[in-house]
Amino acid sequence: xxxxxxxxxxxxxxxxxxxxxxxxxxxxxxxxxxxxxxxxxxxxxxxxxxxxxxxxxxxxxxxxxxxxxxxxxxxxxxxxxxxxxxxxxxxxxxxxxxxxxxxxxxxxxxxxxxxxxxxxxxxxxxxxxxxxxxxxxxxxxxxxxxxxxxxxxxxxxxxxxxxxxxxxxxxxxxxxxxxxxxxxxxxxxxxxxxxxxxxxxxxxxxxxxxxxxxxxxxxxxxxxxxxxxxxxxxxxxxxxxxxxxxxxxxxxxxxxxxxxxxxxxxxxxxxxxxxxxxxxxxxxxxxxxxxxxxxxxxxxxxxxxxxxxxxxxxxxxxxxxxxx
Amino acid sequence: xxxxxxxxxxxxxxxxxxxxxxxxxxxxxxxxxxxxxxxxxxxxxxxxxxxxxxxxxxxxxxxxxxxxxxxxxxxxxxxxxxxxxxxxxxxxxxxxxxxxxxxxxxxxxxxxxxxxxxxxxxxxxxxxxxxxxxxxxxxxxxxxxxxxxxxxxxxxxxxxxxxxxxxxxxxxxxxxxxxxxxxxxxxxxxxxxxxxxxxxxxxxxxxxxxxxx
Numbered sequence: 001x002x003x004x005x006x007x008x009x010x011x012x013x014x015x016x017x018x019x020x021x022x023x024x025x026x027x028x029x030x031x032x033x034x035x036x037x038x039x040x041x042x043x044x045x046x047x048x049x050x051x052x053x054x055x056x057x058x059x060x061x062x063x064x065x066x067x068x069x070x071x072x073x074x075x076x077x078x079x080x081x082x083x084x085x086x087x088x089x090x091x092x093x094x095x096x097x098x099x100x101x102x103x104x105x106x107x108x109x110x111x112x113x114x115x116x117x118x119x120x121x122x123x124x125x126x127x128x129x130x131x132x133x134x135x136x137x138x139x140x141x142x143x144x145x146x147x148x149x150x151x152x153x154x155x156x157x158x159x160x161x162x163x164x165x166x167x168x169x170x171x172x173x174x175x176x177x178x179x180x181x182x183x184x185x186x187x188x189x190x191x192x193x194x195x196x197x198x199x200x201x202x203x204x205x206x207x208x209x210x211x212x213x214x215x216x217x218x219x220x221x222x223x224x225x226x227x228x229x230x231x232x233x234x235x236x237x238x239x240x241x242x243x244x245x246x247x248x249x250x251x252x253x254x255x256x257x258x259x260x261x262x263x264x265x266x267x268x269x270x271x272x273x274x275x276x277x278x279x280x281x282x283x284x285x286x287x288x289x290x291x292x293x294x295x296x297x298x299x300x301x302x303x304x305x306x307x308x309x310x311x312x313x314x315x316x317x318x319x320x321x322x323x324x
Numbered sequence: 325x326x327x328x329x330x331x332x333x334x335x336x337x338x339x340x341x342x343x344x345x346x347x348x349x350x351x352x353x354x355x356x357x358x359x360x361x362x363x364x365x366x367x368x369x370x371x372x373x374x375x376x377x378x379x380x381x382x383x384x385x386x387x388x389x390x391x392x393x394x395x396x397x398x399x400x401x402x403x404x405x406x407x408x409x410x411x412x413x414x415x416x417x418x419x420x421x422x423x424x425x426x427x428x429x430x431x432x433x434x435x436x437x438x439x440x441x442x443x444x445x446x447x448x449x450x451x452x453x454x455x456x457x458x459x460x461x462x463x464x465x466x467x468x469x470x471x472x473x474x475x476x477x478x479x480x481x482x483x484x485x486x487x488x489x490x491x492x493x494x495x496x497x498x499x500x501x502x503x504x505x506x507x508x509x510x511x512x513x514x515x516x517x518x519x520x521x522x523x524x525x526x527x528x529x530x531x532x533x534x535x536x537x
Binding site: 084091104 | 344478481484487489491492493494
């Protein structure tokens, strides 16, 4: 442990990625072995499913690696692009009308870039209020000027929501990388890694638990798989993993446990909210191949992060009284 | 790589960034054979979308139709339709001594594929307008060429009439099964059948907005 502590921040992060990619190689080989044609069909199917899931993790890991390699500018840019793609997917599926055109242009080509520029310059005070305060008004004004009173509130709410989730929420991920703790400079990547790990782990445990346990759905019409018991297990598992990973963060074990629990709870509840939204829009998954979008279903993947990142970021920043 | 190739790649990239330009090959695979694609027409972007949804190898031999008076009026417009898209120019004014379909037939005799918008004009009402007869005459003259219906979805939301900047919204192009002109089929019946084939490709999600038929 002490040898590890003596490494520079960059070396520690590099080591982290070496371990991550090593684990991924092991898991992928295991999946490939399972999917060999000599195996029983059941095992084979499982191997293939695992392989597909792992593909997503691989993409995620490579993206994070690229983000770290390219520094603050690169990671901001990268999440900016993800934000753009997620918002594009969102706007495709919630029906917008002709009168929304200008408001949407503002969202895509002004709000999104400005928000990420604010992140890149670590202007965290303005960054926290830019969308909830200024954009909130500006969008409504532009919509009103467009002169279409039909379903005005509903249409505005849709766009505001999309921006809050896909731009505001997601922009907190690169903000975490740039958050500076005293005696913890340059290790922001660990915070993001910590967040993603605990949220993903909580999600996996919750999914497994809800397929094994007898369950009573909390909101049957919204998500049949969401039960209190499975959710609780997921949150607890994520929290414990957070406590176990405390050494990657500036937190003490107890603090890490609480922060991770908050993040996992926010992420999984956010996902529940997103499935309510999907039901409203009349889709099962944000991007299935037969639908209008035919896209990759990116929004499904990033939704937990969109909700967990801002809650986690502001909890950390407030609790540790961090100044930008 | 020439400047025209670079421009083509740039345009395809922008189309994909803004709209995704997903090609769904429901009724036929993308293949290097001579074809006439015909689709609904709602926006200026329609051609670029179909073009970007095609595999890269097919783009050079698949040509759009462009109105000669408009698309040759400026240097840039002329260059982009001639060099990048390899468009077939047709005159909108009818002169007595000339068959308006002449340039199209020549392109087809050369072995190129064409993309037609048989409505003749952009419609923003949703359901496509009745088809013009050009498709029928081409089908009559070139019975060996496959006629592929295509439905372009969502594009009217990307750039409504009167706006100049496109909003990023995902669009799809669905390609259906080829249709052929039946023995002794009447013009009206064939055009109506072709139109129905295009409308039938509309994804279920957008049907509430556009009533079929």
